[in-house]
Amino acid sequence: xxxxxxxxxxxxxxxxxxxxxxxxxxxxxxxxxxxxxxxxxxxxxxxxxxxxxxxxxxxxxxxxxxxxxxxxxxxxxxxxxxxxxxxxxxxxxxxxxxxxxxxxxx
Amino acid sequence: xxxxxxxxxxxxxxxxxxxxxxxxxxxxxxxxxxxxxxxxxxxxxxxxxxxxxxxxxxxxxxxxxxxxxxxxxxxxxxxxxxxxxxxxxxxxxxxxxxxxxxxxxx
Numbered sequence: 001x002x003x004x005x006x007x008x009x010x011x012x013x014x015x016x017x018x019x020x021x022x023x024x025x026x027x028x029x030x031x032x033x034x035x036x037x038x039x040x041x042x043x044x045x046x047x048x049x050x051x052x053x054x055x056x057x058x059x060x061x062x063x064x065x066x067x068x069x070x071x072x073x074x075x076x077x078x079x080x081x082x083x084x085x086x087x088x089x090x091x092x093x094x095x096x097x098x099x100x101x102x103x104x105x106x
Numbered sequence: 107x108x109x110x111x112x113x114x115x116x117x118x119x120x121x122x123x124x125x126x127x128x129x130x131x132x133x134x135x136x137x138x139x140x141x142x143x144x145x146x147x148x149x150x151x152x153x154x155x156x157x158x159x160x161x162x163x164x165x166x167x168x169x170x171x172x173x174x175x176x177x178x179x180x181x182x183x184x185x186x187x188x189x190x191x192x193x194x195x196x197x198x199x200x201x202x203x204x205x206x207x208x209x210x211x212x
Contacts, residue, residue, distance in 0.1 A: 007152055009161050011117060011197070023202045030205045040207045046113055046199035049169075053197050055115050057163060063155075091117070091159050093152035096129045099136045101146045 004062040005041070007093040009055065014086040016051030022086050023047055023054055029078035030056075037072065039065020054086070063092070110168040111147070113199040115161065120192040122157030128192050129153055129160055135184035136162075143178065145171020160192070169198070 014022045023045060030043055039061035046055045060066040082088075120128045129151060136149055145167035152161045166172040188194075 006155070009115065009117070009152065009163070011115070011195070027203050027205070030203075035205050036208045042207070043203075043205040044201055045203040045205070046115065046197075047202045049112070049198050049200065053199070054202070055197060055199060057115070089117075091152075091161060092155050093159070093161060094155065095150055096153045096160070097133050097136075097149075097151040099133070099141050099149040099151070101148070102142045 005094070006060050006063050006066060007095060008058045008060065008066065009091045009093060010058075010088055011091075012054040012056075012082070012086040012088040013052060014054060018085045019047055019051050019054060022082055025078045025082040026054065026056060029075035029082070030058075032078075033072060033074035034058075034069060037065065037069035040069070066092075111200070112166050112169050112172060113201060114164045114166065114172065115197045115199060116164075116194055117197075118160040118162075118188070118192040118194040119158060120160060124191045125153055125157050125160060128188055131184045131188040132160065132162060135181040135188070136164075138184075139178060139180035140164075140175060143171065143175035146175070172198075 012022060026045055034040060035043065041059040041061060043056060043058035118128060132151055140146060141149065147165040147167060149162060149164035152163065
């Protein structure tokens, strides 16, 4: 991973009865537009076991690539709907440490 | 990844001047004890570019393995110090979607 790689970790808070709908909206936005953008490396969408959160973990080649994607209006309809049923806390990160298991049992 | 795999995404909020100290405490707790626990699969520690957050992303073979590790007192001194300088919001998840780039430019 190059020094410029950025990791987006966006935590959405939602009512449990709308968690599945939120997963579907964020999947659709990513499938149909975000993942086609230059510099998109990977994304993983997570549903919390307690039903109250959905978290997107995504890696981009650079902040510039990510900002360029954000100017694309294509994912906005899904994202607007997502923010009607959820609040979110965005975060942009660099990886500080990667830690592996020790031994063979892990 | 099996159906039982769990992903922990823990978001710590910290003053920027203590972000590095927090990264070091969480690294030490993971290096010295957590990663030796049965069922630990991987962890990645992230520092936010704005200085205000540190987020741990970790995968465990099962919730049972994770809960067993939590009974180990070894990481507690580091984690206690971490919580003196930060607040945190824990989250336990399953992966809902993994999304890859399309085309060759991404």
